[in-house]
Amino acid sequence: MRLLIVEDEKRLALSLAKGLTAEGFAVDVVHDGLDGLHRASEGTYDLVILDIMLPGMNGYRVCSTLRAAGHDVPILMLTAKDGEYDEAEGLDTGADDYLTKPFSYVVLVARVKALLRRRGNAGPSPVHTLGDLKVDTAARRVFRGDGDGEGNGDGEVTLTAKEFAVLEQLVLRAGEVVSKGDILEHVWDFAYEGDPNIVEVYISALRRKLGAPLIKTVRGAGYRLETPR
Secondary structure (H helix, E strand, C coil), X not given: CEEEEECCCHHHHHHHHHHHHHCCCEEEEECCHHHHHHHHCCCCCXXXXXXXXXXXXXXXHHHHHHHHCCCCCCEEEEECCCCHHHHXXXXXXXXXXXXXXXXXXHHHHHHHHHHHHHHCCCCCCCEEEECCEEEECCCCEEEEECCCCCCCCEEEECCCXXXXXXXXXXXXXXXXXXXXXXXXXXXXXXXXXCCCCHHHHHHHHHHHHHCHHHEEEECCCEEEECCXX
């Protein structure tokens, strides 16, 4: 599988390329929107990771130009912005998914693999179900209840972007112990120098919204999302 990263933050781009290469992908990196459009137009990539704020041509225009030319390569858009309008605009231009910085590397890999599975007709990106908890990682929505995740019997739980990112990290490793350091690294980023106890603040918020028994503290090790027996 060949991936193209179009990202002008060189440190981030190279970090992503290194990680994705270790996952077994062949990765090319460019730092300019026009270069990204040219490379993506060659039609040799299985997926494009596309930043929105780029020199030369922004990600919205790159995406819309590719779609207008008939290219159906999956596109995962990255942005430092955080708002429904930006997400709607990104998806309206033809992007397949959307990730807001700072993001978890584990989540990015999961999104990439989900888009590649979808392209291979292996079905849509998964909705993770643990008991009466349903987490839709593509739509970034969370439900508690016995319904079907389409609003029929489910109660949707509203989470902030950071709360969702912490929960997503736990969901992707449900039943495993996730350390505070892992959460800091993946939900914030490698450059975070704030108070590490910020993780506890978000865990407490998730417990209030989703129920305290759902997330167990493993003393001296981290947190575990309980899976139903």
